[in-house]
Amino acid sequence: MAKKKVILSGMRPTGKLHLGHLVGALENWVALQGEYQNYHLIADYHALTTDQRTENIYKNSIDMLVDWLAAGLDPKQSPMFRQSQIKQHTELHLIFSMLVTTARLERNPTLKEQVRDLEMENVAYGHLGYPVLQAADILLYKGDVVPVGEDQLPHIEITREIARRFNTLYKPVFPEPEGKITKFARLPGLDGKRMSKSVGNTILLSGSQDAITKKMRTAVTDPQKLRKGDKGRPDICLVFAYHNKFNPAEVPEIRAGCESGALGCLDCKMNCAKHIVDALAPNREKRAYYEQHPEEVTDILADGEQRALKVAQQTMSEVHSAMGIG
Numbered sequence: 001m002a003k004k005k006v007i008l009s010g011m012r013p014t015g016k017l018h019l020g021h022l023v024g025a026l027e028n029w030v031a032l033q034g035e036y037q038n039y040h041l042i043a044d045y046h047a048l049t050t051d052q053r054t055e056n057i058y059k060n061s062i063d064m065l066v067d068w069l070a071a072g073l074d075p076k077q078s079p080m081f082r083q084s085q086i087k088q089h090t091e092l093h094l095i096f097s098m099l100v101t102t103a104r105l106e107r108n109p110t111l112k113e114q115v116r117d118l119e120m121e122n123v124a125y126g127h128l129g130y131p132v133l134q135a136a137d138i139l140l141y142k143g144d145v146v147p148v149g150e151d152q153l154p155h156i157e158i159t160r161e162i163a164r165r166f167n168t169l170y171k172p173v174f175p176e177p178e179g180k181i182t183k184f185a186r187l188p189g190l191d192g193k194r195m196s197k198s199v200g201n202t203i204l205l206s207g208s209q210d211a212i213t214k215k216m217r218t219a220v221t222d223p224q225k226l227r228k229g230d231k232g233r234p235d236i237c238l239v240f241a242y243h244n245k246f247n248p249a250e251v252p253e254i255r256a257g258c259e260s261g262a263l264g265c266l267d268c269k270m271n272c273a274k275h276i277v278d279a280l281a282p283n284r285e286k287r288a289y290y291e292q293h294p295e296e297v298t299d300i301l302a303d304g305e306q307r308a309l310k311v312a313q314q315t316m317s318e319v320h321s322a323m324g325i326g
C-alpha cells in the first residue's frame with residue numbers, strides 16, 4: 001500500500017475555539033483524516049510569541065484539545081501533542097535558524113501585518129523567528145502538506161526554502177511541503193471584521209444555545225436596512241454569510257426576503273442562530289462526553305506525545321547523520 005502523505009497542522013492554545021476555527025480549519029482537518037497521516041500540534045511555545053504569561057497555557061491546551069475532539073478529530077488516527085513536550089522541535093529550530101537570514105524573516109508580510117495590527121513597537125527575537133520554529137514543526141514530521149489560510153502561505157514558502165537549503169548543504173532529509181488553502185477560509189466576525197477572540201466578535205464552539213442566540217443578536221447587518229420593510233443587501237451582510245455556511249437550503253428565500261424588505265433582520269438573525277445551534281449539536285454531544293471523562297483527554301494527549309516523540313527522534317537521527325554530528 002502506498003504510504004500516506006503527511007500533514008502537520010496546529011494551533012496556538014490561546015483559549016476556547018470559535019466558529020472561525022471550525023470553518024477555517026477544523027472541518028478541513030476532519031475531512032483530511034482518512035486520506036493523509038495527520039499530526040496535530042498544540043503550539044504552546046508559539047503562543048509565547050505574543051503573550052509570555054503561562055499561567056493558563058496548560059488549561060488552554062486541554063480546552064483546545066477538547067474542542068478538537070468535539071469537532072470530530074480522531075486521536076487514534078492522528079497524534080495530538082504539545083510542542084513543548086517534544087524537545088526535538090526546539091533543537092531543529094536552532095539548526096534551522098542558521099539557515100535563514102534575518103533580512104529574509106523581516107520581509108515576511110505576515111509579520112509586518114501583525115506588527116501593524118498589534119501596534120508593536122519592538123519585535124521579540126522569537127517572534128521574528130516564528131516561521132523558523134514553524135518550519136521545524138512541519139519538517140520534524142516530514143510534512144508534505146500544510147493546511148493554511150492564505151495569510152500563512154509566506155510562512156510555508158520560508159519552510160520550503162529552509163528544507164531546500166538543508167538538503168543542499170547536507171543531505172536530502174526533508175520534503176518541500178505544499179500549502180493547502182482551506183476551501184471556506186474565512187467567516188467574518190459578528191462586527192463584520194476579522195473574527196478574533198480578543199475583539200469579542202466570535203461565537204464559541206462550546207457556547208450554549210442561549211449564548212449563541214445572544215451573540216447573534218449583536219451581529220451587524222446592512223446599515224441601510226434599519227427596519228423590516230427596508231430593502232437590504234445580503235451580499236454585504238455577515239448574517240447572510242453565516243446562512244450560506246450553516247443554512248444553505250434557505251439561502252434563496254432569505255435573499256429574496258432581504259432584497260424585497262419582507263424579511264426583518266431580527267427574524268433573520270434568530271433563524272441563523274437556530275441553524276448554528278443545530279449544526280453544533282454533534283459537537284456538543286462529543287464535548288459533553290469528554291468533559292465528563294477528563295482522564296480520557298489526558299490519556300489521549302500522553303499517547304499522542306509518545307507517538308510524536310518516536311517520529312521526532314527518528315528525524316533528528318537522520319538530521320544528525322546528514323550533518324555528521326552527534
Ligand code: SF4
Binds near residue numbers: 263
Ligand atoms: S435581512 Fe438578513 S441578510 Fe438581510 S440585512 Fe438583515 S440580517 Fe442581513
